[in-house]
Amino acid sequence: MTDFRYLIVGGGMVADAAARGIREIDADGSIGIVSEETDRPYARPALSKKLWTDPEFSWDEKVDLHTEETGATFVLGTKVTAIDRQAKTVTTDDGQAHGYERLLLATGGKPRSLPGLSPSSRVLDYRSADDYRRLRELADAGAHVAVVGGSYIGTEIAAGIVQNGARVTLVTPDEVLGGHMFPDDLAQAFQQRFVDHGVELRTGSRVEQGTESDGGVSLTLDDGSVLEADAVVAGLGIEPQTQLAADAGLTVRDGIVVSSTLVTDDESVFAAGDVAEYPDRILGTRRVEHVDNAKEQGRQVGRNLADADETYDHTPMFYSNVFDTGYEAVGQVSTELQTVEDWQEPLTTGVVYYLDDDDTVRGVLLWNVSDKTDDARKVLTDAHGLTRDMLPGRITP
Structure with a gap:
């Protein structure tokens, strides 16, 4: 059996960010990363974005996250099949066992x-x-x-x-x-x-x-x-991979339930990324499947694995790029809500606010407007004090 001070199940962007977060506090503690993928952690958004549109966007320089810089040990092409919380071990599909002091579940999701x-x-x-x-x-x-x-x-x-x-x-x-x-x-x-x-x-x-x-x-x-x-x-979305946690007796709802410090029911087991249901300070209980959350929550959970005990207080954004159009958003962006449109150039550059039945802003879409996600978060923070007529001009390109 191989023992690690920190054991990470899942080999995506959360794993990379967590390993780097650990190293901000603990320079020497052993880190193990067990992943079903055959590649080391990489920038997943590139698979549908830059790798198709930028010929200079190379795998080694831009996509591979070079997590080996943290000194982590990789166990690739391997699935964790069970967690023994009492013994503090995990078992893999090749019959091996790995011990841990702190365990991070970053199992992500399975495509539908x-x-x-x-x-x-x-x-x-x-x-x-x-x-x-x-x-x-x-x-x-x-x-x-x-x-x-x-x-x-x-x-x-x-x-x-x-x-x-x-x-x-x-x-x-x-x-x-x-x-x-x-x-x-x-x-x-x-x-x-x-x-x-x-x-x-x-x-x-x-x-x-x-x-x-x-x-x-x-x-x-x-x-x-x-x-x-x-x-x-x-491209039908994902189902969060929560069965491993559920089988280990951890609380699972939409995702693996964690506290504001990203710890589960078990003080030695944490969860982060696509699979974690956590309390967002602005928007309430959420589970977020976007890269900004993977990076920021991953870093914070890594620090907390190493005893930082800090609250995750970042409200993540998401973004997309297609052809000559790019958009960023914070919160709930759905036409099940009411909208207020504020265009600088009609349908080309502007902001769309999404409001619930009480006229409270629940989401902000930034259409070809960059570097304004903090302004969007501020709108969501102040939402209960804003009326419809106060929204136009509130965020300017």
Whole structure:
């Protein structure tokens, strides 16, 4: 059995940030990172963003996070199957055991799959570096790729690969692409960018069934139509990987429940990243699946593993880049809420505020407006004292 002072389950961006957070306080304590992936921690957003749009964006310099700089020991291609909290050990799928003094669960999420289809060389539940490498091969060969899902990952992948030689059909349940997030006029403009770049859209559609053959993939949509493609990418979000924690007797709701210092029911076990349900100081109990949270919460949990005992008080943002458009947001961005639009240049540069039925701001969308996420957080902090007519001009590009 190998023992570590700090043992991290999961090898994503949280693991890298946590290892670096540990080293801010403890220069020598042993760190182990057990990951199902075959790559060391890397910048996951690059898989759907910069790697497709910037030819100078190299894996070694820009994507690999070089977590080895922390002195961590990596156990890659390995799954943790059980935690023994009393013995302070974990067991892996190869029959090995690893002891810990402090344990971090950074297990992330598993992509949702399409009905009837299992992951393969033609069916990508897009999440890993291996998925990127395979999709790059397909795009370089000019394949017809069906992308299913009209949210962040789906739209970014569709935009990325159509600019790299692939033929792309994007399937989304939204009647207008982005319609679940953006006001109708903005969604229409967003959708037009995809049309202008040659993406075929199947809006208002869901995949009911898929089948794979040697020659490609066939998708049956809920309107009865059939879509044939060389490959399919599912961008349907993730399910948090909480079963390991639940089996160990830790409290799990939407995610693994942690305190403001990111500790679970067990004072020796912490959780962070996509899998953690935590108290946000502005927005209340949340579970956040975005990179800003992975980096900031990862650093804080690393410090707390090393006995800092500090509250995580960062309210994370999220962002996306497609074609010539970039947006950032804080809080809840959904057209289930009411909106107030404040455009400097109509549908090109501006801010959209999202309000609940009490006219309280719950989210802020910054459309081609950069470096204003702190201003957006301030709006959310002050939301109960703001009326609708006080919002226009509050955040300026």
